[in-house]
Amino acid sequence: MTDANGGMSSGRRGGPRCVALVGPFGSGKTTLLEALLERTGAVTRAGSVAGGTSVGDASPQARAHQMGVELNVAEGDYLGDRYTFLDCPGSVEYAFETEAVLAGVDVAVVVAEADEKKIPALQLILRLLEDRRIPHILFLNKLDKTEGGVRDVLELMQPASAVPLVLRQIPMMKDGVTVGAIDLALERAYVWQEHALSEVTEIPDAERAAEVEARYAMLERIADYDDHLMEELLSDVTPPRDEIFDDLAKEMKAGLICPVLIGSAERGAGVDRLLKTLRHESPGLPETLARLGVAPKADAVVQILKTFHTPHGGKLSVSRILAGKVVDGATLYGDDGLSDRVSGIYRMLGKENQKRSEAVAGETVALGKIEPAKTGMTLSGSKAGIKPLVVVTPPQPVMSFSISAQEHKDDAKLSLGLAKIIEEDPSLTVRQDKESGETLFAGQGEMHLRVALERLEHKFAVKVKTGPASVPYKESYSGQAAVRGRHKKQSGGHGQFGDVALEITAGTRGSGFVFADRITGGVVPRQYIPAVEEGVGEFLEKGLHGFPVVDLHVALVDGSYHTVDSSDMAFKMAAQLGMREGLAKMHSILLEPILKVSITTPSDATARINQIVSGRRGQLLGYDGRPGWPGWDIVEALIPQAEMDGLIVEIRSATQGVGGFTQSFDNLAEVVGHVAAKVLERVKAAQNAA
Numbered sequence: 184m185t186d187a188n189g190g191m192s193s194g195r196r197g198g199p200r201c202v203a204l205v206g207p208f209g210s211g212k213t214t215l216l217e218a219l220l221e222r223t224g225a226v227t228r229a230g231s232v233a234g235g236t237s238v239g240d241a242s243p244q245a246r247a248h249q250m251g252v253e254l255n256v257a258e259g260d261y262l263g264d265r266y267t268f269l270d271c272p273g274s275v276e277y278a279f280e281t282e283a284v285l286a287g288v289d290v291a292v293v294v295a296e297a298d299e300k301k302i303p304a305l306q307l308i309l310r311l312l313e314d315r316r317i318p319h320i321l322f323l324n325k326l327d328k329t330e331g332g333v334r335d336v337l338e339l340m341q342p343a344s345a346v347p348l349v350l351r352q353i354p355m356m357k358d359g360v361t362v363g364a365i366d367l368a369l370e371r372a373y374v375w376q377e378h379a380l381s382e383v384t385e386i387p388d389a390e391r392a393a394e395v396e397a398r399y400a401m402l403e404r405i406a407d408y409d410d411h412l413m414e415e416l417l418s419d420v421t422p423p424r425d426e427i428f429d430d431l432a433k434e435m436k437a438g439l440i441c442p443v444l445i446g447s448a449e450r451g452a453g454v455d456r457l458l459k460t461l462r463h464e465s466p467g468l469p470e471t472l473a474r475l476g477v478a479p480k481a482d483a484v485v486q487i488l489k490t491f492h493t494p495h496g497g498k499l500s501v502s503r504i505l506a507g508k509v510v511d512g513a514t515l516y517g518d519d520g521l522s523d524r525v526s527g528i529y530r531m532l533g534k535e536n537q538k539r540s541e542a543v544a545g546e547t548v549a550l551g552k553i554e555p556a557k558t559g560m561t562l563s564g565s566k567a568g569i570k571p572l573v574v575v576t577p578p579q580p581v582m583s584f585s586i587s588a589q590e591h592k593d594d595a596k597l598s599l600g601l602a603k604i605i606e607e608d609p610s611l612t613v614r615q616d617k618e619s620g621e622t623l624f625a626g627q628g629e630m631h632l633r634v635a636l637e638r639l640e641h642k643f644a645v646k647v648k649t650g651p652a653s654v655p656y657k658e659s660y661s662g663q664a665a666v667r668g669r670h671k672k673q674s675g676g677h678g679q680f681g682d683v684a685l686e687i688t689a690g691t692r693g694s695g696f697v698f699a700d701r702i703t704g705g706v707v708p709r710q711y712i713p714a715v716e717e718g719v720g721e722f723l724e725k726g727l728h729g730f731p732v733v734d735l736h737v738a739l740v741d742g743s744y745h746t747v748d749s750s751d752m753a754f755k756m757a758a759q760l761g762m763r764e765g766l767a768k769m770h771s772i773l774l775e776p777i778l779k780v781s782i783t784t785p786s787d788a789t790a791r792i793n794q795i796v797s798g799r800r801g802q803l804l805g806y807d808g809r810p811g812w813p814g815w816d817i818v819e820a821l822i823p824q825a826e827m828d829g830l831i832v833e834i835r836s837a838t839q840g841v842g843g844f845t846q847s848f849d850n851l852a853e854v855v856g857h858v859a860a861k862v863l864e865r866v867k868a869a870q871n872a873a
Contacts, residue, residue: 223259527551668761
């Protein structure tokens with residue numbers, strides 16, 4: 184049975200629903216959000232991303248770069264049902280943002296276009312949904328600008344999906360232009376109207392044969408999972424429409440198929456059919472709770488999807504209420520024992536918030552000032568807390584640089600700003616490098632870090648300076664030396680006296696610093712020997728050329744002391760004088776860290792990746808197919824850390840923006856020739872400048 188608008192009247196799911204809008208960068212997600220908000224009456228007119236009038240992508244950074252750089256949240260009501268739409272950034276650099284959001288949604292709408300270059304990016308998104316078992320619909324956008332048949336486009340896209348892409352509509356053409364769509368389940372034609380309801384019409388005679396063929400192909404697809412429907416098809420029995428809709432809904436919810444709808448978000452075309460599909464066929468809260476393993480309960484269960492720090496309202500946590508009810512002032516508990524009271528509940532429409540007194544199960548709201556709450560956490564109204572429903576782990580950073588405040592007085596402000604930026608986006612990291620003393624800021628790519636710096640300045644009014652991260656070179660030595668270090672100083676009263684004889688020997692690679700005490704006869708009293716070892720160790724932290732010295736064995740074999748003038752400090756200084764003289768007699772070896780790098784890439788870009796590795800003094804270890812990822816490879820290589828700067832930019836450029844890598848320390852290797860000379864030249868210049 185159908186309603187007056189051509190939608191199914193049975194099987195309707197009431198209650199608030201949460202829908203993620205995901206898809207490759209530039210596919211039109213935010214434009215679709217505007218069309219959905221217009222159609223649901225949340226806004227009177229759809230805004231424009233290019234014109235800077237959209238509800239989504241409203242941050243200064245998104246406006247400046249014309250791209251999504253954070254989650255956009257907005258609500259709308261359609262035929263009595265409430266929907267929260269979560270518009271996720273499309274760039275691979277913001278993939279973690281999407282992953283955290285998916286923890287609490289009912290269904291995802293994958294916005295894609297007929298662009299072969301974006302197939303790998305589409306595969307990344309579909310794989311994430313499949314791994315998280317999120318039911319999803321594919322909205323094939325920009326069809327009014329697409330050349331070629333829609334079934335050819337789907338054939339191109341199918342390798343990106345582990346489940347069948349089931350075409351629900353076919354385009355209706357006039358003079359070579361797509362003017363509407365034919366719904367294969369309803370067997371009705373819809374003529375698109377600019378930002379208005381489509382006009383229902385009979386299927387044109389010219390499209391009838393294509394509709395019959397496409398409808399049968401759809402039925403064959405869904406019959407693969409329904410024996411009764413298969414029997415009807417084999418017996419030439421026309422299945423009832425209700426049965427078809429029930430099968431489509433059941434198989435999508437089970438993750439067996441991905442229905443494909445068509446339209447043009449820019450024109451508002453196909454939006455009603457998408458909303459009807461969400462209303463009648465997508466899962467609601469009961470199915471989401473079952474998928475997450477949550478039993479309906481009276482106590483509140485809250486999933487934190489995203490954290491924001493607002494200039495005046497403080498911390499906001501975008502949250503899905505999965506069970507129970509949250510009222511303003513209620514206390515929520517984490518599994519770590521931390522708790523806090525909710526200070527404000529807000530309905531969100533982009534950057535605008537509307538305060539409410541409570542939120543009930545199914546709703547997605549912003550909760551104010553819950554300080555312990557972090558993205559990905561699950562909170563409960565019960566003092567016993569609740570274990571996290573999902574585990575979201577930020578990816579390893581792929582790009583970093585040193586960061587400091589332009590003015591020393593802003594150091595504290597910078598630290599606070601960085602902490603809040605990272606709380607908003609846990610795929611950013613900051614750490615203090617012990618060797619260089621630098622503060623290193625790291626993230627998922629060039630744009631990711633650039634936008635983070637812009638937020639620092641905009642939100643926290645702190646100006647920073649950045650630079651390349653220092654490479655932790657080490658120094659080793661070959662050969663051996665026997666030296667004497669004597670420190671003697673007389674300056675009135677007690678003087679200073681320390682005298683040591685050292686034997687310095689190169690150790691094997693990886694043996695580290697070894698100190699031996701071979702004193703006999705008490706020529707150096709026992710109480711001063713630790714000071715000798717400390718002096719040697721401190722000298723090795725910087726060595727002769729400013730690099731830590733490794734793999735060296737030092738033995739204290741002789742010395743002398745003064746009963747009045749000797750001290751720990753005197754023997755420490757004597758040891759350092761001896762080390763300076765001794766190392767100057769040995770052959771210096773500059774060592775650089777070598778990283779084991781695993782690069783993920785579409786197979787058609789593997790040859791380019793190999794060239795990039797070779798051009799960075801890298802050693803290719805080989806490549807193989809990426810397990811479970813058809814059309815992808817993993818390239819294994821050893822690359823000097825000094826050559827990693829900007830590597831991700833090259834990889835992304837060679838892979839249509841989807842390549843990535845992980846890295847780990849492998850070994851220290853000798854630097855020779857002009858490369859070593861340049862490193863030493865830079866260090867000497869820096870020392871002279873200081």
